[in-house]
Amino acid sequence: MTTRKLAVVSAGLSQPSSTRMLADKLAAETVARLGADGIETEVQTFELRDVAQDITNNMLTGFPSARLSAVIEAVTGADGLIAVTPIFTTSYSGLFKSFFDVIDNRSLTDMPVLIGATAGTPRHSLALDYALRPMFTYLHAVVVPTGVFAASEDWGSGADQIKTLPDRIDRAAGELAGLVAHSDRSSRAQDPFALDPSFSPTGGFQTN
């Protein structure tokens, strides 16, 4: 049976956190979709709160702690990524951004990404498309068309009755599963010492 690796990053701060709840639902649905296609999925979920100090230290010292390094390796080496943040002050949380700031800006190239966000009110929902989506596009990741936003009301009464949260999760997970199924990122050999094919130790510019 084919196996794929799915990384889930949640920047929720409280316990329990609706951000984590959304992340888990997105992951479960993606796993189900892949399973239906005969693909087994290994899911690794990371709460950024657990490495919040390590992220700050990495910003200050320039290198990740062993604990953060393990998270970065798992995230960047996955076949797909689900990234969910609370919306703070009209954008992703500082912790969420800081995590993606300290990883190598080439390490998410080609990564299928499903973005999700939570907030108290649906009026913040466009933050997915003006904040998260461009950030991942900058990193050359492949962001699926559907981002999933869950406002507080989505978890109970007042939720949208037409395109419900489960409907949106279902559609987004289907889009991500399609990309993850064809991803070979996790099996690619990563050579941190690979040099550009045009590299020449003498610069290759001088003429004799």
Added chain:
Amino acid sequence: MQFGIFTVGDVTTDPTTGRTPTEAERIKAILTIGKHAEEVGLDVFATGEHHNPPFVPSSPTTMLGYLAAQTERIILSTATTLITTSDPVKIAEDFAMLQVIADGRVDLTLGRGNTGPVYPWFGKDIRQGIPLALENYALLRRLWDEEFVDWSGTFRTPLQGFQSTPRPLDGVPPFVWHGSIRSPEIAEQAAYYGDGFFSNHIFWPPEHTAKMIGYYRQRFEHYGHGTAAQAIVGLGGQVFMRKNSQDAVKEFRPYFDNAPVYGHGPSLEEFTAQTPLTVGSPQEVIDRTLGFRDYAGDYQRQLWLMDHAGLPLKTVLEQLDILGGEVVPVLRREFAKNRPEAVPEAPTHAALVAAARSRAEAVPAASAATEAWS
């Protein structure tokens, strides 16, 4: 094996007194530290190069020229010389001049520099850091190795029939180390030329340093300069010592906590566990330093950062006394044990001159003459 110190040259407020030295005081302090390094029996003194406050060493060969006159034995070096933003012609001249003044007690470590604005201040682009380091060094090599140079490249004005002056002392240019924390391109460059590779080693975990050095050693062998074990490796280090370990920790903590580079981040204990920083007794420093060999292999040069983060001059000189008096003699003895015969000593001018002579004798005179004009 060579042991020494390197200075970043930062002017930093002493967090325990709130006092900031003037630039002049700091520069004089660095010179005093350089002289004392020889007095306590160290082999190398190296200074950084910076073009922005709070760092003072903008003109390293001026400082090293003074030290050359004030010392007799110590090797004067850099950590690092900016090969990206400095004109390679001026580097060739400055260090050949210093070689003469210091009777050959000179080598240098090339680095790219990571301060963004320095590049545009000198008309360069930081995104071209690697190509600049490669092309500029290729030119520097030719300026030292060939009498007259015809050259044109991407980053500086062309040269026709240019002769760098003075010529390298005894026809042998200063030994070159290439410093890089994480660019395999620079390790590759060092290996290609058979030059030394210096790993700063103080801000990153040992596993990372081990990978970089392993790569350099492997490529050194690939380019035919010798076996991987014979590649020329230098390591940085960072220590603070007192007789009792607890006293060292207590005294150094405020300097660590407020240090410009890592202050206000990880705790002293975390940073000590994650990097080669050692704060403790001389014996702890000896044990930790001997451990470097486990992942870097037998190496040629160990430099420590001693004067930084606002530590007062008096404290730094005491640290040098401990280093030279109690630590380095033991390290010399211990590193010599089980060191394979084939592992070369650290390069010196005398050794390079001897090697050049034996090469010249091996080559028939006629072909040597042709080579010089080809």
